[in-house]
Amino acid sequence: MSHRAAQNAVKLVLKASPRAQICKPSLAVTLVSQQSRFMSSKSNYEGHIPLNRFETALLTLGSAYMALTNPRRGDMVAALGETTAGPTVSWLRDRMLASAEGRKILKERPRVNSTTVDMDALARLPDGSLGKAYVTWLERCGVTPDTREPVHYIDDPELAYVMQRYRECHDFYHCICNLPVNVESELAVKYFEFANLGLPMTGLAALFGPLRLTPQKRARLFSEYVPWALKCGGTARSLITVYWEERWEQNVDDIKKELGLWDPPEARWSKPLSEAKLAAEKRAQKQKGE
Numbered sequence: 001m002s003h004r005a006a007q008n009a010v011k012l013v014l015k016a017s018p019r020a021q022i023c024k025p026s027l028a029v030t031l032v033s034q035q036s037r038f039m040s041s042k043s044n045y046e047g048h049i050p051l052n053r054f055e056t057a058l059l060t061l062g063s064a065y066m067a068l069t070n071p072r073r074g075d076m077v078a079a080l081g082e083t084t085a086g087p088t089v090s091w092l093r094d095r096m097l098a099s100a101e102g103r104k105i106l107k108e109r110p111r112v113n114s115t116t117v118d119m120d121a122l123a124r125l126p127d128g129s130l131g132k133a134y135v136t137w138l139e140r141c142g143v144t145p146d147t148r149e150p151v152h153y154i155d156d157p158e159l160a161y162v163m164q165r166y167r168e169c170h171d172f173y174h175c176i177c178n179l180p181v182n183v184e185s186e187l188a189v190k191y192f193e194f195a196n197l198g199l200p201m202t203g204l205a206a207l208f209g210p211l212r213l214t215p216q217k218r219a220r221l222f223s224e225y226v227p228w229a230l231k232c233g234g235t236a237r238s239l240i241t242v243y244w245e246e247r248w249e250q251n252v253d254d255i256k257k258e259l260g261l262w263d264p265p266e267a268r269w270s271k272p273l274s275e276a277k278l279a280a281e282k283r284a285q286k287q288k289g290e
Helices: 003-016 024-038 053-069 074-081 088-097 099-106 119-123 130-141 157-176 185-198 200-212 213-235 252-259 272-289
Strands: none
Touching: 053 074, 074 157, 074 200, 088 099, 088 157, 099 157, 119 130, 130 157, 130 200, 130 252, 157 185, 157 252, 185 213, 200 213
């Protein structure tokens, strides 16, 4: 990416924040002058946007503000995760290098999306398998694996992949822990991820996210989900080292035992499990007929 691309990325934060509009001209001028002094224009991988320290700090503050005021801004949540990752992402890479499964992930660099994963094949797997559980979870929650933002602001290509891997495997954590995508369940997963992976962004989400809950839901989060998340996440194997795509046919309960996971308190789902299973079965039958 060019200097101009990085500049536009930071300007996006300024444009999105009403309070930043007041000082936008002066910041833009400062950005241009600082850019020529500190920033390298070299792009280390496709989509990489190199930033200098000033721009990183500005993007961190702006993305934090936007993520807190509008958590649905996935681009701002992703930017905050990258600019605050610090040495944690290097530590996660080291954890991957320490296991044969993790090293294979780093070597092959698999991606998780509807192009790389054959959802129809997963739907044909037996009940109880990870693949069938995953496609059923997607149907039940009404989501797809294609919504994850690409990494832009981590300079090292391998570390950028580690962050991308975490991002694309987030749904597996929901699936194997049997949690939907509502606010309280998302926060439970964030507490789990912070205990298991240590990423600062997950800690920030866990700290400020409960403010969006009603008093009743907040009380349940802290009395039921948080104790489970911290204990289970803190004692389980580091999930960044799991090659999920090679475990599609493995039984979910066996995977949980291997990784040291156990179920959280029962969550509230918007769609019945039977309805999601029926949708997954129809997918499998349609593919079989073709």
